[in-house]
Structure formats: structure tokens, C-alpha cells
Amino acid sequence: MSRSDGFKKRKIAVLGARSVGKTSLVKQFVENHFVDAYYPTIDNSVSKKVRHAGVEWDLEVFDTAGQDEFSIFNAKHAIGIHGYVLVYSIAAQGSFDMIQIIYDKIVDFCGLKDIPCIIVGSKLDLEERRQISSTTARALAEQCNSAWIETSAKNNVNVGKVFELCLAEIDKRAVPSSPATEKPGSCAVM
Numbered sequence: 579m580s581r582s583d584g585f586k587k588r589k590i591a592v593l594g595a596r597s598v599g600k601t602s603l604v605k606q607f608v609e610n611h612f613v614d615a616y617y618p619t620i621d622n623s624v625s626k627k628v629r630h631a632g633v634e635w636d637l638e639v640f641d642t643a644g645q646d647e648f649s650i651f652n653a654k655h656a657i658g659i660h661g662y663v664l665v666y667s668i669a670a671q672g673s674f675d676m677i678q679i680i681y682d683k684i685v686d687f688c689g690l691k692d693i694p695c696i697i698v699g700s701k702l703d704l705e706e707r708r709q710i711s712s713t714t715a716r717a718l719a720e721q722c723n724s725a726w727i728e729t730s731a732k733n734n735v736n737v738g739k740v741f742e743l744c745l746a747e748i749d750k751r752a753v754p755s756s757p758a759t760e761k762p763g764s765c766a767v768m
């Protein structure tokens with residue numbers, strides 16, 4: 579893990595079905611703005627310096643192309659990744675169904691039972707079109723041993739919290755070590 583610039587590094591991958599608001603979440607987090615237009619994402623990485631648990635982190639966020647059940651989960655989704663943000667829209671049942679599918683793909687690929695992960699219900703501002711109750715989503719998160727939160731990139735609600743909670747999930751599973759031998763979270767494939 580490079581600390582040449584004085585910052586420790588973490589890499590978080592954002593996955594989910596198409597159009598759930600992954601890019602919007604990442605843009606709001608890194609650039610503090612929201613774009614109404616929809617441009618399908620081809621994988622893109624951005625960085626932000628954050629302070630978490632008293633430490634400065636150079637956080638790299640890997641914004642991935644939308645997934646469906648036939649999408650291939652491959653090495654680029656796992657190599658060097660410390661934690662996952664799995665996004666569904668609270669207004670789209672199909673996108674919620676994709677969460678379990680993606681979670682299973684990660685677990686299968688990494689060969690691990692427990693991955694540092696947060697499940698995120700996006701588009702909280704579309705409450706009148708809600709299809710996924712918080713109770714249903716919480717139950718899935720519990721089953722996956724992951725954190726859970728609802729956000730609105732549009733109204734900038736809970737956006738920073740998503741990444742803070744993901745870092746906390748990584749911390750929970752990190753092997754205690756000295757700074758010189760620090761290892762990333764258990765899901766990282768190096």
C-alpha cells in the first residue's frame with residue numbers, strides 16, 4: 579500500500595443495475611453536484627481525500643457500468659478493491675433483485691463468505707414511487723452482513739455517509755497490524 583503522498587489508500591467499487599444512480603452518487607460525493615441527464619457509464623475511477631477514524635485516506639472510487647444478471651463479474655471488479663457499494667433504486671424492484679445477484683457474484687469470485695459492503699437505496703427523493711420498503715432492504719443487508727442506507731444524490735442526502743460506512747465495514751474486517759505491514763480488507767484480491 580503506497581503512502582508516498584502521506585495518504586493511505588482505499589479502493590471502493592460501486593456496483594448495481596443500470597440507471598440506479600451510481601454515477602450521480604459518485605459525482606455528488608466527489609464533485610458536489612447533480613446532473614439530471616443520463617449517460618450510461620463505461621467504467622470510471624475518481625479519487626477523493628477523506629478523513630475517517632482519525633486518518634487521512636486517499637479514496638479511489640471505481641464507478642462501474644450498470645450490471646444485469648448476465649454481466650460478467652471479472653478481475654477488474656475485485657483486484658485491489660477493499661470494499662463494495664451496492665446500489666439499487668428504492669423505486670425499481672428489479673434493481674433491488676440485482677443486489678443479491680451481484681453480492682453472490684462477488685462472494686463467488688473472491689472465494690470469501692464475508693465481504694466489506696454497504697447496500698444503498700438510491701433516489702430517496704422519489705418516496706411517492708417507492709417499491710422497496712426499508713424493512714425489506716434492511717433484512718437483505720442483515721443476511722449479507724453488510725451496512726445499509728438510503729440516499730438521494732439529487733438532494734445530497736446521506737451521500738458522504740455511504741462512503742464513511744463502507745470504510746467502517748472495511749475497518750471491521752481489516753487485520754490489525756503495524757503501519758509498515760498494514761493489510762487491506764479481507765476481500766481485496768491483490
Ligand SMILES: Nc1nc2c(ncn2[C@@H]2O[C@H](COP(=O)(O)OP(=O)(O)OP(=O)(O)O)[C@@H](O)[C@H]2O)c(=O)[nH]1
Pocket residue numbers: 594595596597598599600601602603613614615616617618619620642643644645700701702703704729730731732733
Ligand atoms: N430523482 C432522482 N434521480 C436520480 C438520482 N440519482 C440519479 N438520478 C437519475 O437517474 C438517472 C441515472 O443516473 P446515473 O447516475 O447515470 O445512473 P448509473 O447507475 O450510473 O447508470 P449506468 O451508467 O447505466 O449504470 C439520471 O437521469 C439521474 O439524473 C436521485 O437521487 N434522485
